[in-house]
Amino acid sequence: MSIKFEKVDYVYSPGTSMEKKGLDNVSFEIADHSFVALIGHTGSGKSTMMQHFNALLKPSTGTIDIAGYHITSSTSNKNLKNLRKQVSLVFQFPEAQLFENTVLEDVEFGPKNFGASEVEAKKKALKWLKKVGLSESIISNSPFELSGGQMRRVAIAGVMAIEPQVLCLDEPAAGLDPRARREMMQLFVDYQKAGHTVILVTHNMNDVAEYADDVLVMENGKLIKHARPEEVFADKNWLKRHYLDEPTPSLFASSLSNFNFEKNPLTLEQLANEIKDNLWGEASE
Amino acid sequence: MGRYIPGNALIYKMDPRGKLLITILFIFTILLANNPISYGIITLFCFLAVFTTKLKVRVFWNGVKPLIGLIFFTALLQLFFMTGGKVYWQWWIFTLSSYGIVNAIYIFIRFTLIILISTVMTVTTMPLEIADAMEWLLKPLKIFKVPVDKIALVISIALRFVPTLFDETFKIMNAQRSRGADFNDGGLIKRAKAITPILVPLFIHSLETAIDLSTAMESRGYRGSQGRTKYRVLRWSKYDLLDLAYFILLVVLLLIFRNH
Numbered sequence: 001m002s003i004k005f006e007k008v009d010y011v012y013s014p015g016t017s018m019e020k021k022g023l024d025n026v027s028f029e030i031a032d033h034s035f036v037a038l039i040g041h042t043g044s045g046k047s048t049m050m051q052h053f054n055a056l057l058k059p060s061t062g063t064i065d066i067a068g069y070h071i072t073s074s075t076s077n078k079n080l081k082n083l084r085k086q087v088s089l090v091f092q093f094p095e096a097q098l099f100e101n102t103v104l105e106d107v108e109f110g111p112k113n114f115g116a117s118e119v120e121a122k123k124k125a126l127k128w129l130k131k132v133g134l135s136e137s138i139i140s141n142s143p144f145e146l147s148g149g150q151m152r153r154v155a156i157a158g159v160m161a162i163e164p165q166v167l168c169l170d171e172p173a174a175g176l177d178p179r180a181r182r183e184m185m186q187l188f189v190d191y192q193k194a195g196h197t198v199i200l201v202t203h204n205m206n207d208v209a210e211y212a213d214d215v216l217v218m219e220n221g222k223l224i225k226h227a228r229p230e231e232v233f234a235d236k237n238w239l240k241r242h243y244l245d246e247p248t249p250s251l252f253a254s255s256l257s258n259f260n261f262e263k264n265p266l267t268l269e270q271l272a273n274e275i276k277d278n279l280w281g282e283a284s285e
Numbered sequence: 286m287g288r289y290i291p292g293n294a295l296i297y298k299m300d301p302r303g304k305l306l307i308t309i310l311f312i313f314t315i316l317l318a319n320n321p322i323s324y325g326i327i328t329l330f331c332f333l334a335v336f337t338t339k340l341k342v343r344v345f346w347n348g349v350k351p352l353i354g355l356i357f358f359t360a361l362l363q364l365f366f367m368t369g370g371k372v373y374w375q376w377w378i379f380t381l382s383s384y385g386i387v388n389a390i391y392i393f394i395r396f397t398l399i400i401l402i403s404t405v406m407t408v409t410t411m412p413l414e415i416a417d418a419m420e421w422l423l424k425p426l427k428i429f430k431v432p433v434d435k436i437a438l439v440i441s442i443a444l445r446f447v448p449t450l451f452d453e454t455f456k457i458m459n460a461q462r463s464r465g466a467d468f469n470d471g472g473l474i475k476r477a478k479a480i481t482p483i484l485v486p487l488f489i490h491s492l493e494t495a496i497d498l499s500t501a502m503e504s505r506g507y508r509g510s511q512g513r514t515k516y517r518v519l520r521w522s523k524y525d526l527l528d529l530a531y532f533i534l535l536v537v538l539l540l541i542f543r544n545h
Contacts, residue, residue: 056459081465089463096453097460099485109482113465144489158464 008062022048040218088164094155209247209266348404
C-alpha cells in the first residue's frame with residue numbers, strides 16, 4: 001500500500017486573477033511503514049501536498065495512488081470515508097479542532113465517525129490518551145480547561161485513536177517544551193515501528209536527521225529532492241542555496257577542524273561515536 | 286451587492302465618500318420618478334453607471350439574483366391588490382387593474398435599480414474605503430455625542446476579520462473531515478448536528494482572537510479613537526466632480542420630466 005504521486009499539479013482559484021500553482025508536476029513514491037519527513041519553507045507547498053493525502057484536495061491534473069484509492073481530478077467526494085479512515089491528518093495547532101464537552105468524548109469522535117461501537121471507541125480513546133501521556137483524572141474535564149500542551153496531546157490522541165495506516169502530522173511539536181517534544185516524537189516513531197507509515201511535516205532538521213528514513217524537499221510547489229537524510233544533508237552548498245539548515249550535530253562537526261570524520265554525523269549518537277573514534281585513534285598513535 | 290473586484294475604470298478613482306453619498310441619494314431620487322419618461326431616464330442613468338465599471342454583466346446579475354424572488358413577490362402584491370383605473374379581471378380579493386400593472390412594473394424597476402446601484406458601489410469600492418466613507422458621513426452625529434470614531438473602528442475590524450474567519454472555518458472543516466465528519470450527508474437533523482464540530486471551535490477561536498487583538502491594541506497605546514490620524518487619507522479629486530455632475534444632471538432631468 002505504498003503512496004504514489006504521478007505528475008500532480010494543483011492550481012488554486014483557477015481562472016481568476018488570483019490563480020496560483022500549489023503543486024507543480026510532483027511525482028514520487030514512498031514505501032510502506034517508512035518515516036517520511038516533508039520539508040520546505042512556508043508557502044513551498046507542504047500543506048497543499050498534505051491535504052492531497054486524504055483527498056481534502058484533489059489534483060488538478062495527475063494521479064495519486066494511496067490506500068487502494070486512485071485519485072484524479074474527477075474523483076467524487078462521496079465514498080472517501082474509508083480513505084480518511086486509513087490516512088489521517090494532524091493539522092498545525094490541532095488543538096483548534098477540539099469541540100466536545102469532555103476530553104474523552106472528543107477523542108472518541110474520530111473512531112465513532114469511522115464506525116467503532118461505543119465500547120470500542122471508549123477503549124481506543126482511553127488507550128491513546130494514556131499513550132500521549134495524559135492521566136485518567138482529566139478525561140471528564142472540558143478540553144478547554146486544559147493547558148496548551150495538554151490540549152495538543154488530546155488533539156493528537158483524537159487523531160491517533162482512529163489508528164490509521166498512514167499518519168501525517170504538520171509540525172505536531174511546534175510550541176511544545178523540549179520534554180514534551182521528545183515524548184511526542186517517540187510516540188510517532190513507536191507508531192511507525194508498529195507497522196504504519198508516518199509522514200512528518202517539519203522545519204526542525206534535527207528531527208529529520210534523527211527520525212526520518214526518507215525526505216521530501218519542496219520549493220515553490222516543486223519537489224526538488226527526494227532522498228535519504230544522509231544524502232539530503234551531504235551537499236552543504238546545495239542546502240545553503242535552498243536556505244535549508246543543517247542538523248546541529250553536523251554543524252558542530254564542521255566546527256571541529258582538527259577532527260577527521262569518516263562521514264557527516266547527523267544525530268547526536270553518530271557525533272559522539274565519531275568523536276570517540278577520533279580521540280581513540282589519537283590515543284593509540 | 287457584491288464583493289469588491291479590482292479594476293482600473295474611472296469609477297475606481299472616485300472618492301468613496303462621494304460614491305457612498307451619491308448612492309444613498311440616488312436611492313431616494315428613484316422616488317422622484319413617477320411616469321414612464323422619468324423611470325426611463327433613471328433606468329438609463331443607472332445602466333450607464335453599470336457600464337462605466339467595465340465589469341462583466343454576470344457580476345451585476347449575481348447581485349440581483351438572491352433578491353429576485355422578493356422583487357417578484359412585491360411586484361405581484363402590487364399587481365393583484367392595487368385597485369384603480371381600468372379593471373381587467375377580478376376574483377375573490379384579487380384584482381387586475383391598469384393601476385396595478387403600472388405600479389407592479391414601477392416597483393420592479395425601483396427594486397432592481399436600488400440593487401444595481403448598490404452593486405456598482407460595492408464592487409468598485411474596497412470594504413475599508415466604505416468604512417472610512419461611513420465614518421465621514423456619520424461625523425455630524427458627533428454633536429450628539431455618538432462615538433463615531435469607535436463605530437468606524439468596529440466596522441473596520443469586523444471587515445478585516447471576515448477573510449480570517451473564512452480561512453479558520455476551512456481549516457477546522459478540514460480537520461474534522463479528517464476525523465471522519467461528514468457535512469454533506471444525511472438528513473436535515475444530521476447535517477445540523479454536524480455543524481457543532483465547526484461552530485464550537487470557531488467561536489472559541491473568534492473570542493481568543495478578539496482578546497488577543499484588544500491586548501495588542503492596548504499594548505500599543507490605544508485609548509479610544511480620539512485624535513487618531515489616518516493611514517489612508519481620503520482626498521477629493523477632479524474625478525469626484527464627474528459623479529456629482531452626473532447626479533445633478535439626473536435630478537434636473539427628473540424634475541423636468543416628472544408629472545407635477
